[in-house]
Amino acid sequence: MPATSGAKTHINARFEDKSIPPRAGAGLKAEHVDAILQDDYHIGFLEVHAENYMGDGGAPHRALNAIRQNFPLCVHGVGLSIGSEKALDKVHLDRLKKVVERYEPGLVSEHLAWSTHDNSYYNDLLPVPYDQPTLDRVCDHIDQVQEVLGRKILLENPSTYLQFDHSTMSETDFIAQIARRSGCGLLLDINNVFVSATNQHYRPLTYLSEFPLEKVEEIHLAGHATDTDDDGRPLLIDAHDRPVDDAVWKLYDIVIGQMGPVPTLIEWDNDVPDWPVLRREALRADEILERRAGNYMLGSRHAAVC
Amino acid sequence: MRRSAEISTPGNIAPLGDFTNALVDPDLPTPRGVMGPGGAKADKRFDVYRNNVTVGLVNALVDIFPAVHRLVGDAFFRQMARVYVQAERPHSPLLFEYGGTFPQFLETFAPVEHLSYLADVARLERQWLDAFHAADSKVLEAQDLGAVNPEDLPHARFIRHPAAYVLRSSFAVVSIFSANRSGQSLSHIDPDAAEDGLVSRPHHDVEVRQLPPGAAVFLAMLMDGETLGQAASQAADEAEDFDLATAISGMLEAGIFAGISINTHSKRETIHDQSD
Structure with a gap:
């Protein structure tokens, strides 16, 4: 219905800057809002966890309105539990729709994970088995989300610490099939790739060579912590509490060399530093994006990732 | 070393219920059907999720009840909050709504019996956060x-x-x-x-x-x-x-x-x- 959607666009056009530029962005923290608004460095975009803005009103919405009036925005859900064994929580999906309608984000993303079971919310991104029943269910759930929101979402690859013995396919195959069947885009978290590859004993570049990069519309970068597994080997934890690791920057450089510039988010959710520290990380991503934009040539995709 | 074929058959797949029970109960064993690379032992690996869940919810309670946290001290609060988290999970992904029953829990938690005002301080803090998001x-x-x-x-x-x-x-x-x-x-x-x-x-x-x-x-x-x-x-x-x-x-x-x-x-x- 073109006439209706045209009218809706007009009514809802409260914010400019809808599309997300292929630059660095940062995860928005309440304590950084003033610094970001006053900074001479105008960051490419900001991203919020949808759940933090599902309250009815008050300071969070006041702050996000001020940010949204000045920057493009991505909405990143952490609580929809797309990998759930059971049906999606319709009330929560409606809350997500409300946030999306309120702030008109350029991109909306969620995780390949579950967090709710039997009316309990576990506040973590828990792993799914990579088997056919799970694939079918995740695709159904994404169809439902995209239908309710009336737009495409991006699905993020997880960081994992274990695997299920009844998985029947690789993570990259699983994700590629989801994207193909549901039409969703992908959010490539390169720190998650590095964390999972280390934990599951495969090469991150192998994973990236199998990942459908042509579906990637956003990249996430974050810091990780190091622990050890049951056999005393390194077990990396997706901690989001420190700068991005050099090994992850290296992979990022390679991926951007392959794909060309892509919106890139720096996530820092625990032990959050002052804004200038986060800005420094964003500038490092901007630098790679600019350098690679200069020498990126169409047709070079996938050529060097092997 | 892969686990036996018997465990891998679909009929033996551990439901997520086993996974979730073990997430919040450290006395339960690592759930069936999870492993490290090549079928390796996954106790410490599963513990990452256990730790994420518990620490995440405990941190949420620290954020929601900062005055109670300061009144009893960090180490004590975290121990106490772990007991609460095991008994009472959030029912919504909106973590800022968590802890509605924490005041009642404080009234029945014997180690803070002598701090009879604590539950009402928690009630006031819960109301403060509800007002913040109203x-x-x-x-x-x-x-x-x-x-x-x-x-x-x-x-x-x-x-x-x-x-x-x-x-x-x-x-x-x-x-x-x-x-x-x-x-x-x-x-x-x-x-x-x-x-x-x-x-x-x-x-x-x-x-x-x-x-x-x-x-x-x-x-x-x-x-x-x-x-x-x-x-x-x-x-x-x-x-x-x-x-x-x-x-x-x-x-x-x-x-x-x-x-x-x-x-x-x-x-x-x-x-x-x-x-x-």
């Missing part, structure tokens, strides 16, 4: 009240502002909360001096006030939709020094109401509503 709304102004015909005033009913809460306590809950949040010493406070508290958000920020005698019952009745006349009479019964003029100016200043409605005989007039 819907934006107009606030009833003096002129709205002034526009009402004086003879209709006793019949006036008020519409509660979404961010307004009254808390009646047998303890010095407002003094303890305020001193704690502003980093002041509690040594001058008698915890057993009963106080009534008011939480509201008249402008942008949440404010907490101590209410004078009679005001709590007055405001609570108005919030329940009783008339001004009924509320004033009840408050005067409870506190002989209840002062209606002071109570009304206090309620306007604190922004406890969003609107007023007059309903006398067949006439019904609403001055303004929660239109936001």
Whole structure:
């Protein structure tokens, strides 16, 4: 219905800057809002966890309105539990729709994970088995989300610490099939790739060579912590509490060399530093994006990732 | 070393229920069907999820109840919160709604039995956060009240502002909360001096006030939709020094109401509503 959607666009056009530029962005923290608004460095975009803005009103919405009036925005859900064994929580999906309608984000993303079971919310991104029943269910759930929101979402690859013995396919195959069947885009978290590859004993570049990069519309970068597994080997934890690791920057450089510039988010959710520290990380991503934009040539995709 | 084929058959797949029970109960074994690369042992690997879940929810409680956290100290609070988390998971992905039953838990948790005021401090903190996230709304102004015909005033009913809460306590809950949040010493406070508290958000920020005698019952009745006349009479019964003029100016200043409605005989007039 073109006439209706045209009218809706007009009514809802409260914010400019809808599309997300292929630059660095940062995860928005309440304590950084003033610094970001006053900074001479105008960051490419900001991203919020949808759940933090599902309250009815008050300071969070006041702050996000001020940010949204000045920057493009991505909405990143952490609580929809797309990998759930059971049906999606319709009330929560409606809350997500409300946030999306309120702030008109350029991109909306969620995780390949579950967090709710039997009316309990576990506040973590828990792993799914990579088997056919799970694939079918995740695709159904994404169809439902995209239908309710009336737009495409991006699905993020997880960081994992274990695997299920009844998985029947690789993570990259699983994700590629989801994207193909549901039409969703992908959010490539390169720190998650590095964390999972280390934990599951495969090469991150192998994973990236199998990942459908042509579906990637956003990249996430974050810091990780190091622990050890049951056999005393390194077990990396997706901690989001420190700068991005050099090994992850290296992979990022390679991926951007392959794909060309892509919106890139720096996530820092625990032990959050002052804004200038986060800005420094964003500038490092901007630098790679600019350098690679200069020498990126169409047709070079996938050529060097092997 | 892969696990045996018998464990890998679909009929033996561990449901997520096993996974979730083990997430919050450290005495349960690592669930069936999970492993490290090549079928390696996954106890420490599963512990990452256990730790994420518990620490994440404990951190949420630290954020929601900062005064209780400071009153009992970090290490003690975290131990206590772990016990609560095991018993009571959030029912919503909106973590800022978690901890509604934490005050009751504090009342029954033996190690804090001697801190009898703690549960009410937690109630006030829970109300503070509810007020913080409550819907934006107009606030009833003096002129709205002034526009009402004086003879209709006793019949006036008020519409509660979404961010307004009254808390009646047998303890010095407002003094303890305020001193704690502003980093002041509690040594001058008698915890057993009963106080009534008011939480509201008249402008942008949440404010907490101590209410004078009679005001709590007055405001609570108005919030329940009783008339001004009924509320004033009840408050005067409870506190002989209840002062209606002071109570009304206090309620306007604190922004406890969003609107007023007059309903006398067949006439019904609403001055303004929660239109936001």
